[in-house]
Amino acid sequence: MKFLIDNWMLILLAASSGGLLLWQALQKNAGGGVGTAEAVRLINREKGVLIDVSEPAEFAAGHAVGARNIPFGSLEGAKELPSNKALPLLLICPTGARAGRAAGLLRKAGHEKAMAVTGGLNAWREAGLPVDKKPA
Template identity: 80%
Template structure:
């Protein structure tokens, strides 16, 4: 008990630091974004489906190889989405902002593992992953 009384500031600092680390981890998991390495793992090992929610001109300018194109505006109710809602659905756009909104929309529609690729196509390119041009 004497140790706690003598070192209450250190204990408070350690508890605060641990709490902030836990909070940051929880925030990241709620955002629903994965890095490019995790995206590739989900595609290769869990049959993840890569969906590009860019506008048609953005998609034609460059997109991840093998990505399905479903513009954000026509995402809801699209027949191009996988019928199996338990498969990972990895959403991508040029920066990742639109993809994050799309992931939230798909999770509400029942796609349990809908996540955005953090950094979008820019991060995909930086990781030297294959990019295609054209429709």
């Protein structure tokens, strides 16, 4: 008991640090985002569909190879979405911000496995994954 009283500040600091780490982990999981390695695994092993929610001009400037372009504004009710709502949908955009919002919209629409690629196309490039440009 004397140890706890003498070192209360260290104990408080350790508890706060652990709490912040736990909070960060919970926030990451709540967003439904996945890293590039997990995205590739889902595409290869679980028939995941990569959807780029960028505007057509952004998509033409560069996109992940194999991605379908469905702009964020026309995502709801888009015919290009897979009819099988159980398939993993991996949403990507240049930074990942729009993709996160798109994942939320699609989960509400019944696509239970809709998730954003964390970091977007920038992270995709940094991971050394293939990027293509639409021919002009």
